[in-house]
Amino acid sequence: MTLAVAARIARRELRGGLRGFYVFLACLALGVAAIAAVGSVRQSIEGGLKREGAVLLGGDAEMSLTYRYAEPDERAWMEDVATRVSEIVDFRSMVVVERDGVTERGLTQVKGVDGAYPLYGTVELDPPMPLDTALAGDGAVMERVLADRLGLRPGDRFRLGTADYTLSAVLLREPDGAGDGFGLGPRLILRTAALEGSGLLAPGTLYETKYRLALPVGSDMAALETRADARFADKGMRWRDARNGAPGMTRFVDRMGSFLVLVGLAGLAVGGVGVSAAVRAYLDGKTEVIAILKTLGAEGRTILLAYLMQIGTLAGLGIVLGLALGALAPMVAAPFIQAQLPVPVQVSLHPGPLAEAALYGVLTALLFTLWPLARTEEVRAAALFRDASGQVRAWPRPVYMGVTVALAAALIWIAAWFSGVPQLALWAAFGIVAALGLLALAAVGLRRLARRLARARAVRGRTALRLALGAVGGPGGETVSVVLSLGLGLSILAAIGQIDANLRSAIQQELPERAPSYFVVDIQPDQLDGFLARLTGDPGVSKVETAPMLRGVITRINDRPAKEVAGDHWVIRGDRGVTYAATPPEGTIVNAGAWWPADYDGPPVMSFADEEAGEIGLKLGDAVTVNILGRDITATVTSFREVDFSTAGIGFVVTMNPAALMGAPHTHIATVYAEPEAEAAILRDLAEAYPNITAIRVRDAVDRVAEVLSSLAAAIAYGASATLVTGVIVLIGAAAAGERTRVFESAVLKTVGAVRGQVLAYFALRSAMLGAAAGTVAIVAGGVAGWAVMEFVMMGGYEFEPVSALAIVLGGAAATLLAGLAFAWRPLAARPARVLRARE
Amino acid sequence: MADSILSLADVTLTLAGNAGPVEILHGITLDVHRGETLGLVGPSGSGKSSLLMLMGGLERATSGRVTALGHDLTAMNEDQLARFRRQHMGVVFQSFHLIPTMTALENVATPLELAGHRDAFDRAAEELRAVGLGPRMDHYPSQMSGGEQQRVALARAAAPRPHVLLADEPTGNLDGANGAAIMDLLFGLRDRHGATLVLVTHAPDLAARCDRVVRLADGRIASDELRRAAE
Incomplete structure (x- = not known):
């Protein structure tokens, strides 16, 4: 009965249309749309990755080796299981171009391919031509960025090691580019056979071979992986297959998607504040109707249900709008999204992310409308006869507070579950709740301070200022909703600004101060003396460090598969640098155990990086098996030592006694610390004397990492901008909702003698105060969040970054000011008599 | 006879309505004399309040001339009218029209501040005490009864010592006792300040x-009855 009556009342009330609900709808729709869009794009990319797994990987499966080609028996196994096999060799080198007596060098990631490459997909070239044609003879193709840097055009010659090649075409797209992961240099492709005579693949040189397999349709990948692992894992062979063709990319998209959904949730929280304010304003306007209904005998429950149905209907509309927007936006933006990604993306409708977004929308709408709705029960019939708004208590009944807490908990739990990164989601939720709490406190504090200041003797006579303070501190008004909504949006931007600036500074400023100028790889043992002779006499060189370098895979720990012991720790993922030393290198700090005697000649022993050993649970005396060039070397851990990987100096997880490794073919790596002015001459002399070596300029590598970080920051900023747009909508909504009040205030002020300039100054000051307050709290909240992320997630130092912080405060004040002024014209133009008589 | 403080010459007022222009006042010519207490009466919709608003410069005449203290209000812009009111006029409305975000004291001090009085708050406090609201100065309008709110509105209108007090049905929203008290206060203020x-x-x-x-009646002066001469 109650339900039916409530439904009838709700239906009649809804005849009034959507007036007053535009902000409500916009906030909810935008929040839901942002989450739905992020989810849809993520699903589309993941779909693309899955569908194109084989193309991205370069084959149905890939078996890779470090430092060596496959042995005949390994190759035979591959030929046996696959219909076709393609062999790739991948390494870093330097492209050298001589023009008019000037030599230019560029770091590159070389891919030597055979005639079978690519097994799947096509290589796109400019000018368009078949890859076979481009790579015929000494032909090679390279990415445009490298060709442009070196001023090369198709037909030009360049050198790699000691051999010369012809650039046939510019490489536009390699089908397996995304699967190759992050490379420091742009890609160059040539025939492996053409590398003969280049001196680049000498024994000990750092290179990787990849064998791509085209498997018969219907092959059981999992079974094949097990077979391959059982047979070759101990020899350092690594298996990947098309089930996850680009694992790095998949991981990245997954994390990025989760993170953006969390940012989207923050947007929904901002929108929630707007939703709450809109419902509150609507219900305030309904006080008289509610009082009449009560006079006529309606119970509180009936009234609550009636308005819950109304708001529910509107929330449903908002969510549907959001879902439509969230589903359509990625389709419209598909060409742009595609252009940003090395993966073919097919944007289409994905019900999963839409359902997730809808669920968030429903929970948020309920969470933020329950309190204002609960207040309808508190309205008394007496409100008809006197202004009873002051008599409604601020806190709803305990049952509603309980439901609110339960809704918030459900929302957080679902976000943690869906995101796949529960810890991050919980921290983000904690951050949002803490920021909302801080902002609510700030809003209350601001009101009290403003109220106090409005009565201070100092502001007497400064009418506009006192009026503004009075309005900010007075009852009702938009102080709380503006500070909450804009503040939360700005807090998120401030946090991103602080993290971004700190990461940039960590990478671009702090690191190079301690970092070497060059990192040199592939120095053959017989080149080491000459290499050192060139550098030690150079006054521009302050320090040179060298170390023997081999690469190996940690395959077993105490005779158990390493994965079983250490899980997915990065130390056992893929191959690691391994070195040997008779005595502890300069500056070595041994934290536990003891280094072997300089003349030690017994069974292999090992010193392991202390922190990483702790993470994988290694103890002194444990036996660690490392596969180097297909040979297992099992060494006993005799010491743990401090290794700092953040200085870009030489750092090895594993160091062994010389006798254990010296027999294996290997090269040396070096770090060169030099004055910037001396760098060019060093590079020239070394590259001329030893064409096979590769010198990586640390500054370039840092720039490359910074580039990747920039695109990450840009993606996050796009996500955060949805939050800010919601914040601005709430702000505009608050300004629009306040327009009626402003018209009235302006009329009264004019009646008692205020000129328009004074009224405008009052409006402007009031808006700017609210914006500045929101911005100031945002800096505190953003700073704390930035500190927490830098300290606990990035494990780095934190330094407050004032420029973006100042921009946030000014931006906040300016946005509120603009929104306030945009709605000031009607109040300023209104004739007092009309306004005041209309309210008689 | 005392000299004219407010003068309306052939004033008409036409407002835009939903069904086209509505003529509110037709050719009103009226002089209000200094110190006089003038009652505007008539049935609802006869144009009483509109006429009062014209006198206060709160509404613009469609034609004709409105003069107050020798100044032509019809020739002034919005800001000039506001300055004129702050110096010479106080207005009281039926619905009080206090600013809800201001306390009683702040509401009363506002016109004094706008007029540049350094002692605005002291004078506002004095005025509130005069209307019997000394203990309630720091209350917001929503915390006061209708009678109290109207007393604040009276204090606000009277505080700048205006030459003219305009009151639009000041007791219309009050019960009998409160209404009588307000009228006593209004006439008392008039007597005290000679407005x-x-x-x-x-x-x-x-x-x-x-x-x-x-x-x-119907936007025209139906009768003009002098009960006693202004003192």
Whole structure:
């Protein structure tokens, strides 16, 4: 009965249309749309990755080796299981171009391919031509960025090691580019056979071979992986297959998607504040109707249900709008999204992310409308006869507070579950709740301070200022909703600004101060003396460090598969640098155990990086098996030592006694610390004397990492901008909702003698105060969040970054000011008599 | 006879309505004399309040001339009118029209501040005490009864010592006792400050307290009755 009556009342009330609900709808729709869009794009990319797994990987499966080609028996196994096999060799080198007596060098990631490459997909070239044609003879193709840097055009010659090649075409797209992961240099492709005579693949040189397999349709990948692992894992062979063709990319998209959904949730929280304010304003306007209904005998429950149905209907509309927007936006933006990604993306409708977004929308709408709705029960019939708004208590009944807490908990739990990164989601939720709490406190504090200041003797006579303070501190008004909504949006931007600036500074400023100028790889043992002779006499060189370098895979720990012991720790993922030393290198700090005697000649022993050993649970005396060039070397851990990987100096997880490794073919790596002015001459002399070596300029590598970080920051900023747009909508909504009040205030002020300039100054000051307050709290909240992320997630130092912080405060004040002024014209133009008589 | 403080010459007022222009006032010519208490009476919709708003410069005449203290209000812009009101006029409305975000004291001090009085708050406090609201100065309008709110509105109108007090049915929203108290206060303020009072009312007993009663009907002056000369 109650339900039916409530439904009838709700239906009649809804005849009034959507007036007053535009902000409500916009906030909810935008929040839901942002989450739905992020989810849809993520699903589309993941779909693309899955569908194109084989193309991205370069084959149905890939078996890779470090430092060596496959042995005949390994190759035979591959030929046996696959219909076709393609062999790739991948390494870093330097492209050298001589023009008019000037030599230019560029770091590159070389891919030597055979005639079978690519097994799947096509290589796109400019000018368009078949890859076979481009790579015929000494032909090679390279990415445009490298060709442009070196001023090369198709037909030009360049050198790699000691051999010369012809650039046939510019490489536009390699089908397996995304699967190759992050490379420091742009890609160059040539025939492996053409590398003969280049001196680049000498024994000990750092290179990787990849064998791509085209498997018969219907092959059981999992079974094949097990077979391959059982047979070759101990020899350092690594298996990947098309089930996850680009694992790095998949991981990245997954994390990025989760993170953006969390940012989207923050947007929904901002929108929630707007939703709450809109419902509150609507219900305030309904006080008289509610009082009449009560006079006529309606119970509180009936009234609550009636308005819950109304708001529910509107929330449903908002969510549907959001879902439509969230589903359509990625389709419209598909060409742009595609252009940003090395993966073919097919944007289409994905019900999963839409359902997730809808669920968030429903929970948020309920969470933020329950309190204002609960207040309808508190309205008394007496409100008809006197202004009873002051008599409604601020806190709803305990049952509603309980439901609110339960809704918030459900929302957080679902976000943690869906995101796949529960810890991050919980921290983000904690951050949002803490920021909302801080902002609510700030809003209350601001009101009290403003109220106090409005009565201070100092502001007497400064009418506009006192009026503004009075309005900010007075009852009702938009102080709380503006500070909450804009503040939360700005807090998120401030946090991103602080993290971004700190990461940039960590990478671009702090690191190079301690970092070497060059990192040199592939120095053959017989080149080491000459290499050192060139550098030690150079006054521009302050320090040179060298170390023997081999690469190996940690395959077993105490005779158990390493994965079983250490899980997915990065130390056992893929191959690691391994070195040997008779005595502890300069500056070595041994934290536990003891280094072997300089003349030690017994069974292999090992010193392991202390922190990483702790993470994988290694103890002194444990036996660690490392596969180097297909040979297992099992060494006993005799010491743990401090290794700092953040200085870009030489750092090895594993160091062994010389006798254990010296027999294996290997090269040396070096770090060169030099004055910037001396760098060019060093590079020239070394590259001329030893064409096979590769010198990586640390500054370039840092720039490359910074580039990747920039695109990450840009993606996050796009996500955060949805939050800010919601914040601005709430702000505009608050300004629009306040327009009626402003018209009235302006009329009264004019009646008692205020000129328009004074009224405008009052409006402007009031808006700017609210914006500045929101911005100031945002800096505190953003700073704390930035500190927490830098300290606990990035494990780095934190330094407050004032420029973006100042921009946030000014931006906040300016946005509120603009929104306030945009709605000031009607109040300023209104004739007092009309306004005041209309309210008689 | 005292000299004219407010003068309306052939004033008309036409407002835009949903069904086209509505003529509110037709050719009103009226002089209000200094120190006079003028009651504007008439049935609802006769144009009483509109006439009062024209006198206060709160509404613009469609044609004709409105002069106050020798100044042509019809020639002034919005800001000039506001400055004129802050120096010379106080207005009281039926619905009080206090600013809800301001305390009683702040509401009363505002016109004094706007007029540049350094002692705005002291004078506002004094005025509130005079209307019996000394203990409630720091209350917001929502915390006060209708009678109290109207007393604040009276104090606000009287605080700048205006030459003219305009009151639009000041007791219309109050019960009998409160209404009577407000009228006593209003006439008391007028007596104390020697202001000219123009009062729109439906109540015959209030009209009876006026020196002169002008009756409006259909936007025209139907009668102009002098009860007693202004002192």
